[in-house]
Amino acid sequence: xxxxxxxxxxxxxxxxxxxxxxxxxxxxxxxxxxxxxxxxxxxxxxxxxxxxxxxxxxxxxxxxxxxxxxxxxxxxxxxxxxxxxxxxxxxxxxxxxxxxxxxxxxxxxxxxxxxxxxxxxxxx
Numbered sequence: 571x572x573x574x575x576x577x578x579x580x581x582x583x584x585x586x587x588x589x590x591x592x593x594x595x596x597x598x599x600x601x602x603x604x605x606x607x608x609x610x611x612x613x614x615x616x617x618x619x620x621x622x623x624x625x626x627x628x629x630x631x632x633x634x635x636x637x638x639x640x641x642x643x644x645x646x647x648x649x650x651x652x653x654x655x656x657x658x659x660x661x662x663x664x665x666x667x668x669x670x671x672x673x674x675x676x677x678x679x680x681x682x683x684x685x686x687x688x689x690x691x692x693x694x
Contacts, residue, residue, distance in 0.1 A: 572596040572683050574666045579688030582656055586692070590651040592666030592685060599623075599647040603669050606640065606651050607678060608662035608690075618664070619651060620674040629674050633659070656692045663687040 578590040590606070605620030619630045619640040628640055634653075642649040649666065667681035675681065 572599070572602060572668055574668060574683055574685035576664065576666045576685045576688040579664060579690045581691045581693065584657055584692055584694050586656050587652070587654045588656065588690060590653065590664055590666075590688060590690075592649045592651075594647045594649075594668065599642075600644040601670060602683075603671055603674055604640075604642055604649040605667045605669075605674070605681065606649075607665045607667055607681075608660075609665070609687075610659075610662040613662075615665070615678050616662075617676045617678070620676070621649065622672045622674050624672060627672075627674055629676070653690070656690075658692050658694045661690060661692050663689050 573595045576592050603622045606618040607615050609615040621628045621640045637655045639652040665687045666685040668683040669681045
């Protein structure tokens, strides 16, 4: 079991940056592949980014490539999502997720643990 707590969301203008953080408590963090999903009002939950537990593999949805960067610090049980050049279409609730193993996955059903979410709102 691992509990995930997100922070760092907020209201920003288009072009600004935000850094989301997720702290894990419970089982050693280093056994989990970590990721971020988001859900905008009226839309399905969407994969954003993921990083395997060694940190050697990352992947992103096409719409955030070159703007978002996922990273992790296993010693601090933390994963971050650095979001640059934010756009109004990035507005959503962002969820930190975890799955056992070292393989990045893209489907929500592949992740065993979810945080409560943090709101990101980007105004135009």
